[in-house]
Amino acid sequence: MTEHNTEQQDERNRAQDRRQAASSSAAAPAGAAGVPAEAPMLNRAAWLRILPFAAYMLFIVIADALERLGVAPAALRWLYPVKVGLVALLLALFWRHYHELGTARPALRAALTAMATGIAVLVLWVSLDAGWMTVGSSPGFDPRNGGRIDWLLVAFRIAGAALVVPVMEELFWRSFLMRWVVASDFETVAPSQITLKSFAITIVLFGFEHNLWLAGIVAGAAYSLLYMRHRTLWSPILAHAVTNGLLGAWVVWTGNWSYW
Numbered sequence: 598m599t600e601h602n603t604e605q606q607d608e609r610n611r612a613q614d615r616r617q618a619a620s621s622s623a624a625a626p627a628g629a630a631g632v633p634a635e636a637p638m639l640n641r642a643a644w645l646r647i648l649p650f651a652a653y654m655l656f657i658v659i660a661d662a663l664e665r666l667g668v669a670p671a672a673l674r675w676l677y678p679v680k681v682g683l684v685a686l687l688l689a690l691f692w693r694h695y696h697e698l699g700t701a702r703p704a705l706r707a708a709l710t711a712m713a714t715g716i717a718v719l720v721l722w723v724s725l726d727a728g729w730m731t732v733g734s735s736p737g738f739d740p741r742n743g744g745r746i747d748w749l750l751v752a753f754r755i756a757g758a759a760l761v762v763p764v765m766e767e768l769f770w771r772s773f774l775m776r777w778v779v780a781s782d783f784e785t786v787a788p789s790q791i792t793l794k795s796f797a798i799t800i801v802l803f804g805f806e807h808n809l810w811l812a813g814i815v816a817g818a819a820y821s822l823l824y825m826r827h828r829t830l831w832s833p834i835l836a837h838a839v840t841n842g843l844l845g846a847w848v849v850w851t852g853n854w855s856y857w
Contacts (some may be wrong), residue, residue, distance in 0.1 A: 649687040650766065660673050670739075681761045685761050688768075695772075698764075712835060712839050718816045718836065725809060735809075735856075739854040740854075758841040770802075772830050788825050791821075803816070820836055
């Protein structure tokens with residue numbers, strides 16, 4: 598890419614940031630005498646991004662409670678389709694409020710960069726698994742019945758992980774939390790305005806959401822940098838989808854069910 602083209606792209610990115618900030622500011626309520634009202638710590642836009650993530654996490658708690666009550670692990674596997682189905686429903690209901698998903702899709706070069714990043718994250722994910730790089734243990738997701746793979750379960754797992762989870766997690770971690778640390782009225786924060794503090798807090802929390810905490814931090818950093826660089830949430834969503842989709846294929850191929 599020539600220097601002239603790079604400058605044009607940077608100018609387009611800055612213009613997009615200005616349009617996003619202006620659009621969000623215009624939608625913000627104003628107080629008396631035209632003075633902007635103080636934004637609550639968690640506004641409606643925040644809850645619309647928190648709820649799908651919270652629903653997903655709630656099912657993890659439910660599964661753990663049912664297992665402690667003696668429900669067979671084989672039966673608990675069917676909670677996954679219910680979980681991703683509920684999350685997909687919530688995302689569909691709230692979709693028109695996700696203004697960041699209405700922005701332009703990444704250009705070809707950016708899309709290829711996101712896909713390459715997703716592949717690199719996958720390689721690191723299955724490599725950063727030494728004892729000190731993990732916290733706790735993961736039961737994984739074993740779709741076998743009597744030694745034979747249940748392909749319907751595999752289809753639900755890969756579809757959920759590659760199509761639903763990336764949208765849900767990127768809306769929560771990148772679009773909401775990483776900007777919310779900067780300002781509670783997070784929709785007014787452009788990706789280019791994200792601070793080192795918000796970047797660090799988000800990737801560390803994202804990392805420890807996973808059993809492979811170091812791999813999680815690396816993945817979180819990669820997805821966050823894509824968002825900051827490309828100024829569109831679709832870039833980390835695409836990278837995340839590539840990572841999860843290929844991880845699913847790798848798990849089925851190798852039988853390393855603990856990585857699920």
